[in-house]
Amino acid sequence: MPDKKASENLKNTGYCIAALLAFAFLMFPLYWMVVTSLKNEIEIFKVPPTLIPHVLNSTSYSAQLKHGDFNMFRSFKNSFVISSCAMLISLVLALPASYGIARFRFKGKRFFILSFLVTQMLPVSVLLTPMFILFKNVHLLNNQFSAILSDATIGIPFAVLILIGYFASIPKELEDASRMDGCNRFSAFLLVFLPIASPGVIVCMVFSFLYGWGDLAYGMTFLQDQTMRPITAGIFNFMGQYGTKWSYLMAFAVVTIIPVVIIFVFMQKYIISGLTSGAVKG
């Protein structure tokens, strides 16, 4: 029936157009941010606004490189170090914990799971003041460890809860078989379980990194020294300094989301799986 096929095609095209429109509308802010970072200050003020910059202007980026009175690449590096370390801590602690909870029966197991669930829902505000005093007392203020340690507290519960599911889904027989082949509990964990759970591990890496990358409150509060602060706190400072120099501000914002976009492009499937299994926005 050619008629039916034609109408199917038409329907498909219609839906695709509608989807593109919705997409364009929802993603417009991001587009606008990129475009603005490439305009010069005069063009930004033009009414009606120009949807595509008339003159491509990369000064907003290059000015940062040349006379970095505000070094966005340094804060980029800071963020990278902080997020990576927080990610490592989350993984190193969450892997054994989730394995233990998934594979062994012991008292209080349910309580541990519930506690991790509840900590995921904690507001940062509750921890900020006492953590500030704690870090002050142990002389960790203005030391990137304070941001690393506190960012990891968001990653750990998430990673534990995600990984429990992966470890629990591995059949007991596999462990028995590996034990017979001469593995002890720890080598079985490393050689058998970890590879099977690797998609879960990647989900955890992605999210614990993103939590660290997106954090503003901890980095801004515990690190007062501008040279140590993460990029989010850098943007905030920059806003105070450059107020309405929007092309500079937008360039800064674009640089901040580059890693996020890269992670998204390569890890999309893991992100969706993480989100559906209960990720929080810290």
Next chain:
Amino acid sequence: MNRIRRFFKYGNIGYLFVLPAVVYMLLLVGYPIISNFILSFQDVTVMTLNRPLKAFVGFRNYRLLFGDGVLQPSIVNTFIFTVCCIVLQFVIGFALALFFNRDFTFAKPIRGMLMVPWMIPMTVTALMFKFMFSSNVGIVNQFLQVCGLIGKPIEWLLQPRLAMLSLIIANTWIGIPFNMILISTGLTTIPCELKEAASIDGASSGQSFFKITLPMLKPVIGSVLILGFIYTFKVFDLVFVMTNGGPVNSTQLLSTYSYKLSFSLFKYSQGAATANILFLILFVVSILYLKFVYDDKETN
């Protein structure tokens, strides 16, 4: 020694695996929660921070807060902000989930790409919307002017109600993907046969939506709404960067007010008390959520 060995022989060896993470969380989350609680009953300001002994003042911080004229509006603002965001992001997210659940060429790739707003740091989102809502260069005003809807620029972030509206729009933008993806996943669990059977029996699409889709999605809808409440209720970065509670506290939320008390006014105890109120409300909702999830598991 033998006794220890016997203890760890069976399942109890699990404790060894859990221990490092639990100790870490107890030190960096458990201890701060308790110390935040204690702090809220002391009198700690920048003057008394370094003293070894801190005076207990009972409920004085809470009394002062309830009398300061900012706390109560902040509580109200937090609820208004949260409820408006949840409603908007849920409705839009649901509509998008239904739309992208249809079978067409671009459905999956576009739905995937719509996740990006959820992933980017809130600081960036806040800056972006601050720019779009700015009165002289913001695209929102430029657009409205070009369309002839307004004569002179609106000061979005400088008028109390409009500032709140701008925040709600920005936060909804972040929340839509979250709602959409969770509901999409819920939709895929509804067997197609059910709807086919209903349409053979002569049900209209509206009927099948209200009689099949909605009831089947009830658990998903429940958790999306409660989780949305929890995440929105504690939002800090977005508001801090976009309005910082202003103009004149009209967008002050519990989270930003607590921050202001502790780190701009250095009244650590009052900041802690405000955070405690936020915590208490969230804790109750979290328990409701856990009850909801577990009850649901048990009935299934």
